[in-house]
Amino acid sequence: MSWTDERVEQLKAMWTEGQSASQIAKSLGGVTRNAVIGKVHRLGLSNRAAAKPAAPAPEPKAAKPVIAPEPVAEPAPEPQPRVEPVAAPKPIPSPTARREPPPPTPAMVEDAQRTAQALAAMEKKAKRLNLLELTERTCKWPIGDPATDNFFFCGLACQPGKPYCEAHVAVAFQPMSSRRDRDRNRNRSAGGFR
DNA sequence: CCCTGATTCGC
């Protein structure tokens, strides 16, 4: 494979998007991550921050004996994306409805909201890998609608032995013990099978 | 061990 205009174009796009060299290599196909990195350097876009025309201040090396405090720019607080507070249980008297579903306890609602928020926040950090880019150690948590072109997988580093990253493992493998209303089922004991 | 980018240097 050679660096056709198209391939170079994709390389530039993905690199400026923040994709890793190995991811780009996989996506392009026929090249290794080394090849990608080499090309990146030859193209002179090794510094991803170069996306901004703003000169990074040439730093007048002439005379600067004093190390100024240099107030670093704050990343900004960024308020968490508030998830719509779940509305109160709708008492919709559906004609076909037979029995009222188990009323969610306030604790359950809060819990759901928390995980929902956490999940929403994570979708931003996701590496957005497609199916072919997944490996045995990339988080396979799906994000988006599979029927859409806007579908991808989390792709962050897997938790050892797990199919998901740490955060997604947390929501995927919630211990049964957290369900504190288990002793309620004591009633129909034995039952089992026959 | 998995991964990342950076650099070198023979081709």
Next chain:
DNA sequence: GCGAATCAGG
């Protein structure tokens, strides 16, 4: 120009 090998680091 290219990229494998290597280096340095997380």
